[in-house]
Amino acid sequence: MPKSIWGTISASANTEGGIIVLGAKERNDGTLEVVGLGDADRMLDDFWNAAHSTDKLSYYAMSDRDASIESTDGKDLILIEVPRADRRLRPIYVNGNPVTGTYRRDHKGDYRCASNEIQAMYRDASDESVDTRIHENLTVDDLYAETIGSYRRSCELHHSAHAWADLPDDEFLCRTGAAKVGSDGKVHPTSAGLLMFGEEWRIMAEFPHYFLDYRQELGTDERWQGRITSQDDSWSGNMFDFYWRVFNNMKQVINVPFKLDENSQRVDETEAHDALCEAIANCLTNADYNERRGVVFLWKEDGLHFSNPGGFLIGIKDAYIGGNSDSRNETMMKMFTLINIGEPAGGGIPDMVKKWTAAGYGRPVLSEQVNPERSSIFLPLESKENSDFCEWGQNASSTSLAHGDMSALLTVPNAQSSDNERVAFRLAIEQGRVTTAMLSESAGASKLTANRILRHLADIEVLTWRGRNKTDPSQ
Known part of the structure; x- marks a missing residue:
């Protein structure tokens, strides 16, 4: 040994x-x-x-x-x-x-x-979200009043009759988790409140490595065509204001087809906009603000890149599947969901993937690195058809799942394959395995149908069974 x-x-x-x-x-x-x-x-x-x-x-x-x-x-x-x-x-x-x-x-x-x-x-x-820590050296008056007002207006827009609408700021902030009563009996900001509503110089005093960076890099002639950083003193530098500045810039890349609602008004936002919101919010609420290198968002020719310090808490495979919410900063995630941004029940990533691809773009890619630890989301801008062709070409020759020859493997992603077979094949490549339950959930098929599809793919030696025998419940 x-x-x-x-x-x-x-x-x-x-x-x-x-x-x-x-x-x-x-x-x-x-x-x-x-x-x-x-x-x-x-x-x-x-x-x-x-x-x-x-x-x-x-x-x-x-x-x-x-x-x-x-x-x-x-x-x-x-x-x-x-x-x-x-x-x-x-x-x-x-x-x-x-x-x-x-x-x-x-x-x-x-x-x-x-x-x-x-x-x-x-x-x-820790079982306690890291953004619940109270900063007793600060009061709610140290937060940026304009950002708090902007957030409250967003809440009222989505919850016009909410019981919190008429509360004073300190009570409202306590209800959202942005503030708590300290040991001195007074109301103080939490880490979530400070990061969302504080000014950059106050945030830096508590989080020395705090840094938010957005760059638009669409050519080779210049280093960037546009940039937003938290260290620019022309604005607050906090996380909530950064979210809206980045979203309003990045959404320009999304194609908006002409569509009218039931009142004959132009619909200006699509499912791709929802996916973009989820990607931004996910990175901001998943970031470890105690670590170096900060949050970095890039708009490049190939797509939109989002990265943050800290890995995925539940792992990439489980993040794709969904159903298991585990945000590093749960309070900030709650604050975003109060204004209808993000999905708190673990469905955010699958929903983002579904909506981005439904809009005609390539499949979003999650990745993770260590030393230093960072997690990333990539929203490709090429069409779904081009993305599929590229993905099969890159992955088919390197996947360890093929049991038969390469010609058998390549028979799956073609026009003769069913949609469910394509889903099964993609799951196997992305996650290293595919089970009946995974395929049933991802393809919206019954477990009986999912089982039949996997057995067929095993029969033609595209996939290989793993288990003690064909009746092993954990195969």
């Missing part, structure tokens, strides 16, 4: 998960050569004995079905599938020491985490 396996388990659990193969070696070209194990049963027993010990792993993050013996060409391999650890359990560390035993994984391999990464994982592990 190689000693390095425990650092790799820590790294995989603290990043996006992965599969460890024992009994194979990597060739110079990156492919694997099966060598086999002399006594796979004994090695698997040794693995589980150590894995159950807290002296080795801080948390036992795997189930019995995550490690198995597989035979290839008469040679035994051990496959260990390490799931991404729940953010409440991270950091997963080895040898009882989080300082020296916490690892993550990037494109270069496993690396030992620095103290700031470990601290960020502990912050994310």
